Amino acid sequence: MTTMLFAKALSVERSGQRVLNNVSFKVDQGEVQALLGGNGAGKSTTLLTFLGFLTPASGSAQVQGKESRDDVGAARRAIAYLPEAATLYDHLNAYENLRYFLSLAKADAHRRTLDAALERVALQAEAREMRMHTYSKGMRQKVAIALAILRESPILLLDEPTSGLDPAAIDDFNRLVRELAEDGRTILLVTHDVYGACHVADRIHLLHKGELAGTFDRPSGIDRIDTEAVHAAFATHAAVS
């Protein structure tokens, strides 16, 4: 298996504070992994470091075997990143948003290609010409996922992708993530939703105050990670803090 993302004894400081301390994990191609933790655990910091927005204080953050800070452009070309709030332009419709971001990423933006991606994320055809400010959070998330699909990036970094979605939308989203992984995409998502992470991820890394507090794997032949074990570990750390 090719290793797509590799955090090696990664430490990061922000505003003089160490927010990530000696964290190590790797994500292979086609895997879905989740970073789970409470607020301030260092989850989003990890993603931003892979993207080259933050520089490690020590250790390394590698994308496709290369240090991201050494070639930020290459790292960002390999990654499709969805921030926490699905950030799209309110004054543009779905097509316009997709075309805008795709043209910046020098990716294909033909109408047929866009429709195919929007079909895949199940965004209603009648909504596609409407401006984004009329969209629900779930609909916006679908457009953002469509963008990630269209970017054809081998790696997806998703920051709190199901936050604020209704249960049906979360189910749709989890299904889509699994499909993308089956297509060979590597997905690292950040969440504090224990249940959702256990259902969608192959492996969960529990982060607490910038340190890796545990790792949970999905046993072979079982469709989810042991929710109770993860929940118990999460609750223990939450209680300690």
Next chain:
Amino acid sequence: MNGLMSRLFTIARAEWQLWLRQRLALGALLVFALLLVATSLVTALKASQEHHERTHQQAAAEASFLSQPDRHPHRMVHYGHYVFRIPAPLSMIDPGVDSVTGQSMFLEGHQQNTAMFADARASAELGGFENLTTALVYQLFLPLLLIAIGHGLIIREREDNTLAPLLAQGMTGIQLFAAKWMALAGLSLALLLPLAIMGAIAASQGAAVLASAAIIGLYALYVLVWCSLILLVSTCVRSRSIALGILTLCWLAAALIVPRIAVESASSAVPAPSKLETDINMQAELRTVGDGHNADSPNFQQLRANLLAQYDVTRVEDLPVNFRGMVAQSAEAGLTEVMNRHAEERMALEAAQARFAASFGWLSPVLTVSAGSRALAATDLATHHRFLREAEAVRFDFVQGLNRVHAEQLAYRDDINRNRDRQASRRTRMSADNWKVLDEFSFEPAAAGERIANASTPAAMLLAWLLMLTAIGILAARRMQP
């Protein structure tokens, strides 16, 4: 390179699309466009009307002078003549100091009538707010519009969480800065279209094409300075309201506070005596020259002796020239020398005050562009001074021309007896053909090359502003983080 330009253009185009779809931005643009069109129309009509009126008045004044009947030439010296400064074609864009200086002058013997400045106040007040002109709209209101529309260009991406995805598409902070700069600069340059149209109209009415192009170039440089400042603040500050506050303060400082400080400082640094003080001093000096109406004055004894010796006669009655006319010529030359010296001193002080005030352009691009704009439009203080000098040259020439007629064509005996002898009085009435000593007055703006040279310092200052702000903006953009 093409790929990069295409990406920058994509972002710029999206920004234009946003402005067109936002009611606030669209409304502000429409209000500004209406203000600009209305002001341009009014300014152009006013300039055209003034051009027509003054051309007509100049012709009428010349016709009136030349149509005077046969009479004693010294009566024509006191009849006098009017000269009018016909507005330069580019004054339809920037009337400059024309609104606070006299546009016509009454020329007569023994006096310089002029509209002189009391101090630098008038020259440095940018024409004043009372007359809204196209130049003022561009100098003061366009930056406000750009601030209102552009202050959130980069902050908005940060506040709306679109900065991270943008940068994650492979854009660098510098590229984003460049793209947003392109968006704002594109809008700014599009808003210069009415100015370009006015420049073309002025060119069609006789303005030098080079000067018209230069004035458009100068304003382009000026709006780009504001674009860079707005982008710099939008890059460095993290809240739209704070950016708006900072930029509004910058505008207040550049448009109102620094110009006021510049004017007050110029008045203090280069003190100029009041008009009354100058006039009193000048009158005292003029009295030493002597009254040209009194040929027996001791001031002209030397002239009398010189003429008698030159023509080898013993009495002024035997001179081949009219002694009274010679006295009038001598007195006028003496008075003019004194008056010109005082006028030159005063103009030098005004120019020094204006130069001192202009040095504040390093603190305010508004001051800088207004100085350059006036120089290119030929509505600056230097042009006004040139008008005063050229008018004075006309005055001196026609007065001395009439005095020459007095000296060479009018018999001295008739001259001294004209109030006692009707026949002598009739003979002192010189033919009206002699009034043709009056030259036609046509004040033309300086050549385009000279005006461009005069505007080169303000243009260089604006360029320095632009390079400095853009360089700082690029440095700030290099560190751009979501």
